[in-house]
Amino acid sequence: MTPLLLRSQIHALELAHAALPLMQRAGAAIAAYVRQIALPGSRLLVLAGPGNNGGDALVAASLLHHDYVLNVVMFGDPQRLPDQAAQACRDWQASGGELHTALPVLGDTPGYALVLDGLFGIGLARPLQGGAAALVQQVNALGVPVLALDVPSGLCADTGAVLGVAIQARYTLTFLAHKPGLYTHDGPDHAGRVQLARLDVPGPDVADLVAGDAGVAGYGHLLDAPGELHALKRRLNSNKGNHGRVAVIGGAGGMMGAALLAARAALLCGAGRVYAGLLDAQAYGLDYLYPELMLRDPLPLTEVDAADCVVLGPGLGQGDLALYLLEAALRLPAPLVLDADALNLMACTPTCAEQSCARSAATIITPHPGEAARLLACSVAEVQQDRIGSAIRLAQQYAAITVLKGCGSVIATPAGHWWINRSGNPGLASAGMGDVLAGIIAALLVQGLQPQQSVLTAVHLHGAAADGLVASGIGPLGLTASEVGLQARRILNLWLARADAS
Numbered sequence: 001m002t003p004l005l006l007r008s009q010i011h012a013l014e015l016a017h018a019a020l021p022l023m024q025r026a027g028a029a030i031a032a033y034v035r036q037i038a039l040p041g042s043r044l045l046v047l048a049g050p051g052n053n054g055g056d057a058l059v060a061a062s063l064l065h066h067d068y069v070l071n072v073v074m075f076g077d078p079q080r081l082p083d084q085a086a087q088a089c090r091d092w093q094a095s096g097g098e099l100h101t102a103l104p105v106l107g108d109t110p111g112y113a114l115v116l117d118g119l120f121g122i123g124l125a126r127p128l129q130g131g132a133a134a135l136v137q138q139v140n141a142l143g144v145p146v147l148a149l150d151v152p153s154g155l156c157a158d159t160g161a162v163l164g165v166a167i168q169a170r171y172t173l174t175f176l177a178h179k180p181g182l183y184t185h186d187g188p189d190h191a192g193r194v195q196l197a198r199l200d201v202p203g204p205d206v207a208d209l210v211a212g213d214a215g216v217a218g219y220g221h222l223l224d225a226p227g228e229l230h231a232l233k234r235r236l237n238s239n240k241g242n243h244g245r246v247a248v249i250g251g252a253g254g255m256m257g258a259a260l261l262a263a264r265a266a267l268l269c270g271a272g273r274v275y276a277g278l279l280d281a282q283a284y285g286l287d288y289l290y291p292e293l294m295l296r297d298p299l300p301l302t303e304v305d306a307a308d309c310v311v312l313g314p315g316l317g318q319g320d321l322a323l324y325l326l327e328a329a330l331r332l333p334a335p336l337v338l339d340a341d342a343l344n345l346m347a348c349t350p351t352c353a354e355q356s357c358a359r360s361a362a363t364i365i366t367p368h369p370g371e372a373a374r375l376l377a378c379s380v381a382e383v384q385q386d387r388i389g390s391a392i393r394l395a396q397q398y399a400a401i402t403v404l405k406g407c408g409s410v411i412a413t414p415a416g417h418w419w420i421n422r423s424g425n426p427g428l429a430s431a432g433m434g435d436v437l438a439g440i441i442a443a444l445l446v447q448g449l450q451p452q453q454s455v456l457t458a459v460h461l462h463g464a465a466a467d468g469l470v471a472s473g474i475g476p477l478g479l480t481a482s483e484v485g486l487q488a489r490r491i492l493n494l495w496l497a498r499a500d501a502s
């Protein structure tokens with residue numbers, strides 16, 4: 001899996017390789033990339049900011065000078081540039097290049113083919129305001145493709161939060177290592193297609209990541225492939241008893257669909273037996289579409305007690321019975337997946353955190369940002385401003401593997417390790433998708449994947465299923481959770497066959 005580095009870790013890497021001409025290499029990588037996406041002779045707008053991100057842009061400008069028409073806009077005082085960027089600026093001027101202080105008015109001359117955004121990189125320290133914000137807005141309004149250097153200016157490289165306003169890039173060429181902010185929250189909408197230029201610096205290993213990080217104990221990765229699936233391979237001589245039992249508890253009045261979606265997804269992803277304990281007293285005794293499911297009253301807890309994994313929450317409601325079931329589930333020796341109303345109940349029942357931390361089996365929580373905000377007693381905006389930190393706080397507060405859903409779902413463990421999922425699309429922003437995810441996690445768990453691996457595989461599979469459907473014209477508009485469950489089955493079997501063949 002691809003490492004994701006926080007700014008503090010990038011700085012540590014930079015210090016470790018301070019003797020290397022990194023800015024020259026960044027400039028050369030930019031120039032090579034530009035030659036791939038802009039025709040020679042076309043006009044480029046180069047934005048150079050007050051730090052080394054600006055230096056990168058200026059090195060690239062000097063390298064592209066003879067083959068393109070360049071307008072370089074310098075934001076900030078060139079006399080106050082850091083050393084290497086100042087040298088890049090002198091080189092640019094020595095080669096006859098001009099520095100503009102504002103966007104030149106082009107009049108009748110042909111417009112820009114491409115903008116190089118070298119305003120701010122990982123040194124962005126506060127929200128853009130005044131002249132910087134106005135420049136970014138002007139550039140976004142040009143409607144010209146933008147190549148962001150390292151990070152789209154205005155986007156926080158650690159969190160993917162827009163600080164004030166941010167460049168809307170079509171491409172991002174990022175240096176040394178991938179940054180989490182490009183892959184979660186507002187990052188994907190602003191970064192466009194991301195490419196890494198390693199600058200001939202070898203990728204960091206885990207020891208570097210932990211050592212370099214000031215704020216977070218663990219390390220981060222991009223979840224861009226399914227992990228080891230060997231445990232899912234079935235022996236020829238097997239029966240349903242070998243493939244685990246899932247119990248889904250939820251489905252109060254008017255919300256039975258949520259529990260059924262979770263239970264069906266568990267069935268479709270291979271669980272040997274799936275029970276659905278439905279709180280709705282009027283519930284049918286049969287799922288006519290999937291009669292394989294065993295629908296029960298949630299009490300007595302006989303099937304729940306025997307389950308290898310319990311999913312509690314889809315359509316659970318927040319009544320007395322729901323709370324009773326939550327507290328009973330937290331005492332179970334089996335792995336537990338808590339979603340939806342189970343999380344809302346936990347948020348208003350302080351003893352749950354203690355109970356969750358005392359569990360011996362794995363606990364998995366899958367909040368969306370609203371549920372996460374309730375659990376952390378903060379606002380949704382605060383959760384979203386720091387999705388990685390929020391996921392880690394939740395993981396530690398409940399001693400639970402945590403999936404913070406949303407664009408670039410963040411998975412975190414109590415040890416502080418985290419992943420950002422790269423699969424998925426906005427088609428998943430519709431009802432029932434979380435229920436399906438909970439069911440998939442449980443199915444993988446009861447079939448023998450370790451809890452962490454179950455969660456990572458399920459989150460990636462869920463997104464990959466949605467991507468597969470969108471690629472075949474189903475969605476993003478109107479994509480349904482039921483379709484995602486079915487497609488997850490298809491993709492999981494493809495992954496298994498591929499793993500088998502290799």
Ligand SMILES: NC(=O)C1=CN([C@@H]2O[C@H](COP(=O)(O)OP(=O)(O)OC[C@H]3O[C@@H](n4cnc5c(N)ncnc54)[C@H](OP(=O)(O)O)[C@@H]3O)[C@@H](O)[C@H]2O)[C@@H](O)CC1
Pocket residue numbers: 010011013014015022023026049050051052053054055056082119120121122123124125126127128129132149150151175176
């Ligand atoms: N790391 C590496 O190994 C390599 C790094 N490289 C490149 O260097 C980049 C990092 O450079 P960097 O550290 O100089 O920071 P950068 O992003 O240029 O900005 C800092 C300047 O912006 C200013 N400023 C900040 N926020 C502001 C705001 N809101 N509004 C206005 N001003 C604001 C800030 O001012 P101050 O906060 O000090 O007042 C300071 O002047 C990195 O992204 C990559 O492109 C490559 O060369 C390859 C190797």
Ligand SMILES: [K+]
Pocket residue numbers: 053117118119120121148149150151152153
């Ligand atoms: K930038």
